[in-house]
Amino acid sequence: MSAENSLPTAPDGGTIVFDLDGTLVDSIRDLLPALNYTIDTQGLAPIQAEEIGKVVGQGALKMIARAFDLQSKPLTPDLHKELLEVFLAQYGKHTAEHTVFFDGCLPLLDRLEADGWILAVCTNKYAHLAESLLKTLGERHRFKALTGGDTFDFKKPDGRHIAATAALAGGNPSATVMVGDSISDIAGAKDADIPVIAVDFGYTDIPVTDLDPDIVISHFDEFDAALTALVAQRFT
Numbered sequence: 001m002s003a004e005n006s007l008p009t010a011p012d013g014g015t016i017v018f019d020l021d022g023t024l025v026d027s028i029r030d031l032l033p034a035l036n037y038t039i040d041t042q043g044l045a046p047i048q049a050e051e052i053g054k055v056v057g058q059g060a061l062k063m064i065a066r067a068f069d070l071q072s073k074p075l076t077p078d079l080h081k082e083l084l085e086v087f088l089a090q091y092g093k094h095t096a097e098h099t100v101f102f103d104g105c106l107p108l109l110d111r112l113e114a115d116g117w118i119l120a121v122c123t124n125k126y127a128h129l130a131e132s133l134l135k136t137l138g139e140r141h142r143f144k145a146l147t148g149g150d151t152f153d154f155k156k157p158d159g160r161h162i163a164a165t166a167a168l169a170g171g172n173p174s175a176t177v178m179v180g181d182s183i184s185d186i187a188g189a190k191d192a193d194i195p196v197i198a199v200d201f202g203y204t205d206i207p208v209t210d211l212d213p214d215i216v217i218s219h220f221d222e223f224d225a226a227l228t229a230l231v232a233q234r235f236t
Ligand SMILES: O=C(O)COP(=O)(O)O
Pocket: 019, 020, 021, 022, 055, 056, 057, 058, 059, 060, 063, 122, 123, 124, 125, 182, 184
């Protein structure tokens, strides 16, 4: 095993809570077509891939609202609800057609599991969509808990979403590390006093370096060193 691929021993209840969209999986390959299908029904122009950070991160309802805002189009509450149904039906049929895990992610999950870390997913996506996405990709079994934006009465950037996910997974929130790509994840982790590794290849309109996470990585090959540093700083 190379020096880069060397994880720290998991502390008691050691848990890694991963965000989903833009962190574990490159999901805009399916999210964007479903969003564009939805807004096209109202004559809006398609959202471009470069703009995805401006719309994703707070769940589907917010994504639709942000798409309308971006094009300064009015959106009534009734139309908003109707379009959510259109989006959910469309995305529900095409959740995992083109979506893939980011490079290096699955080997990392293998290493983490082998080294005794508990894995969980904390996403602002609807839980049933996240469940179906991970099941279709054949990787749901790795995660001891999966919570969505609709699982609790609170969601990221509320830190309770992350802490409750770790607890649900049987982990110790005080020995938990969050991994995410956007302000919801980084602000949420800070709110819960949980250390956070940010990935800079996800979906955000604010560069993650500006959000002051503990560590930024640009590829999952850098994860082991990042986790080693965090465990030494925060858990010993
Ligand atoms: O789909 C969204 O808007 C957010 O999803 P995420 O929390 O997994 O990034």
